[in-house]
Amino acid sequence: MEAARPRGRRRRARRGTVERPLNARLVRVAFLVVAPALLALLFSVSLTGTLRRPALEPLFDAEAAATLATQLSTEYPSRVPGTAEAVGSAHWYGETISAFGFTTEEDVWHEDVPDLGDVELRNLVTVVPGRSEVSIVLVAHRDNAGTEEPLGDNASGTAALIELARGFAPQGATAAPLPQRTLVLVSTDAGAYGGAGAVRFAKTSPYTDAALAVIVLDGLGGRGRPRIAVAGLEKHSPSPRLVSTARARIREEVGISPALPSVPTQLVDLGIPYAAGEQGPFLARGVAAITLTTEEAGDPDIPAGDPDAPLAVRRLGQLGRATEALVGSIDASVGAAFRTPDRLFLDDRVASGWAVRLMLVVAVAPFALGVLDLLARSRRRRLALAPAVRSLRARLLFWLYAGLLIWIGSLTGAFPTGAPLPLPPYASFLTDRPAVGLALFGIALALGWLVGRRRLVPTAGTTPQERLAGYAVALGWLGIVAVVIAVLRPYALVFVLPSLYAWLWLPLRTRPWTRAALYVAGLMGPVVGLLVLADELDLGPHHATLYVAGLVTVGYIPLFSVLLALAWAAAAAQLAALAFGRYAPYAAGAEPPPRGVIRASVARIGRRTRRARVYDSAR
Numbered sequence: 140m141e142a143a144r145p146r147g148r149r150r151r152a153r154r155g156t157v158e159r160p161l162n163a164r165l166v167r168v169a170f171l172v173v174a175p176a177l178l179a180l181l182f183s184v185s186l187t188g189t190l191r192r193p194a195l196e197p198l199f200d201a202e203a204a205a206t207l208a209t210q211l212s213t214e215y216p217s218r219v220p221g222t223a224e225a226v227g228s229a230h231w232y233g234e235t236i237s238a239f240g241f242t243t244e245e246d247v248w249h250e251d252v253p254d255l256g257d258v259e260l261r262n263l264v265t266v267v268p269g270r271s272e273v274s275i276v277l278v279a280h281r282d283n284a285g286t287e288e289p290l291g292d293n294a295s296g297t298a299a300l301i302e303l304a305r306g307f308a309p310q311g312a313t314a315a316p317l318p319q320r321t322l323v324l325v326s327t328d329a330g331a332y333g334g335a336g337a338v339r340f341a342k343t344s345p346y347t348d349a350a351l352a353v354i355v356l357d358g359l360g361g362r363g364r365p366r367i368a369v370a371g372l373e374k375h376s377p378s379p380r381l382v383s384t385a386r387a388r389i390r391e392e393v394g395i396s397p398a399l400p401s402v403p404t405q406l407v408d409l410g411i412p413y414a415a416g417e418q419g420p421f422l423a424r425g426v427a428a429i430t431l432t433t434e435e436a437g438d439p440d441i442p443a444g445d446p447d448a449p450l451a452v453r454r455l456g457q458l459g460r461a462t463e464a465l466v467g468s469i470d471a472s473v474g475a476a477f478r479t480p481d482r483l484f485l486d487d488r489v490a491s492g493w494a495v496r497l498m499l500v501v502a503v504a505p506f507a508l509g510v511l512d513l514l515a516r517s518r519r520r521r522l523a524l525a526p527a528v529r530s531l532r533a534r535l536l537f538w539l540y541a542g543l544l545i546w547i548g549s550l551t552g553a554f555p556t557g558a559p560l561p562l563p564p565y566a567s568f569l570t571d572r573p574a575v576g577l578a579l580f581g582i583a584l585a586l587g588w589l590v591g592r593r594r595l596v597p598t599a600g601t602t603p604q605e606r607l608a609g610y611a612v613a614l615g616w617l618g619i620v621a622v623v624i625a626v627l628r629p630y631a632l633v634f635v636l637p638s639l640y641a642w643l644w645l646p647l648r649t650r651p652w653t654r655a656a657l658y659v660a661g662l663m664g665p666v667v668g669l670l671v672l673a674d675e676l677d678l679g680p681h682h683a684t685l686y687v688a689g690l691v692t693v694g695y696i697p698l699f700s701v702l703l704a705l706a707w708a709a710a711a712a713q714l715a716a717l718a719f720g721r722y723a724p725y726a727a728g729a730e731p732p733p734r735g736v737i738r739a740s741v742a743r744i745g746r747r748t749r750r751a752r753v754y755d756s757a758r
Contacts, residue, residue, distance in 0.1 A: 201456025280330020333560025
């Protein structure tokens with residue numbers, strides 16, 4: 140006699156039914172393909188080599204550099220690009236460095252700088268000839284964001300650039316030392332506003348193509364821990380040997396190793412891609428470049444000299460000597476080549492970028508197989524997919540409308556416009572937000588949502604088949620977006636992968652709280668990425684969101700990346716409606732669907748136009 144089934148235990152649905160449509164076993168087995176990629180990533184981690192320290196000790200004079208920095212800040216306290224004081228500071232720099240017997244060339248041009256408009260900019264280039272035409276480039280921006288914004292000031296970097304030049308000047312009857320490589324000193328403009336001067340030099344100067352390495356000096360007189368910025372563009376990172384040598388030279392002078400960006404920060408910067416420092420334009424052209432700077436917050440374990448001094452003289456001297464020793468190490472190296480493929484820096488080790496990208500791309504495969512199987516089962520069950528596709532289309536149109544509103548907001552001044560440069564975190568649209576413009580943007584967005592949701596509001600209970608069709612279409616669209624990202628922007632998968640494997644299990648979960656938890660977990664990719672960027676720029680999450688919108692309106696984030704993000708958002712919106720029980724097929728699944736507000740309005744206008752033409756012809 141058959142035993143009775145215990146009460147309270149639900150019978151598990153058979154695999155392939157509407158209640159259990161996903162082949163979870165196929166997804167789990169498909170994860171086996173991730174193992175070789177993971178092994179390749181682990182085996183790609185390697186130690187970095189370090190160039191030897193030069194035999195001669197550095198001559199960098201901290202007090203002389205501090206005097207120069209104080210003089211620049213005193214005579215020209217507000218060096219905002221395009222102002223009279225910015226022009227005066229350029230003349231001051233040229234006269235100061237020319238006193239050592241060097242010739243300085245001035246490059247003047249106009250640039251539409253975000254937050255400033257069309258301004259006149261100046262780069263000053265000083266060349267110290269060497270035995271080889273191969274060059275080592277030293278860069279420091281001369282401008283600042285005004286006396287009320289200390290973050291953009293770089294008087295210490297400019298002073299260090301001049302003091303480093305003094306070491307290659309003739310000393311009385313003694314001839315000037317002749318380096319092995321040509322040394323190029325560049326005082327750039329608009330470094331406090333996205334690095335327009337560095338972009339100009341990287342694109343137009345012949346010294347860029349001949350450069351072995353580029354060292355950017357930014358805020359060397361800060362009181363925080365020394366730091367090396369390595370973020371690049373277009374899948375480029377600085378050479379591990381260059382970074383390792385810079386860390387060794389700084390450690391010898393300061394006593395501690397400089398900080399590197401965390402792994403999440405590096406992944407976010409590569410995924411956008413985003414590089415705030417002036418090393419970014421050089422890395423984009425395949426030239427090894429790093430930025431030497433200091434962290435904003437002071438480290439209590441590091442003595443920083445007199446706390447009442449305008450800058451940390453001791454720290455300026457330490458980093459100045461470390462930079463001079465780094466230049467000497469590069470100059471004395473024989474046959475050195477600093478290649479720039481993308482990498483992840485892990486303290487004294489690096490992971491190969493191709494292995495990281497392979498891991499991210501392969502991680503899409505199990506999701507793709509699971510979704511393909513889900514779509515195939517939906518087709519075999521003859522589910523009505525067309526209404527679900529129309530629901531997704533309506534949500535996609537809404538997000539495209541939101542993108543259009545952001546673009547319109549840039550025309551009205553709510554968001555910045557100008558050259559495609561990384562915006563400073565103190566940009567005026569963040570600190571002095573136009574409340575009226577943002578309010579109008581919010582109202583227009585809400586009106587668009589109200590119009591678009593009329594055909595998406597559930598008027599009656601949806602059937603399991605309709606919900607499954609909604610899941611299949613949304614997950615299929617999410618898979619298409621993921622594959623396109625994997626082909627074109629592999630690092631951007633760090634924002635998408637959590638959504639793939641959290642939302643894939645939504646069709647199997649019946650409890651509302653479980654679906655809600657899975658849905659929130661799927662949002663962790665963009666949310667964590669936004670928080671990492673906010674921490675990197677010292678912004679709040681709200682300001683970081685506006686900051687990303689500003690990167691879009693100035694064109695720093697490409698249009699195609701924006702479209703991919705909006706396509707992902709459309710799938711996220713449909714899955715949110717399903718997860719929280721607010722989904723309905725478009726127009727309740729009517730075939731063909733009745734015209735919506737926009738189509739009906741267009742048809743009405745067309746009919747009136749035709750009637751007017753008939754009436755005019757009759758007269």
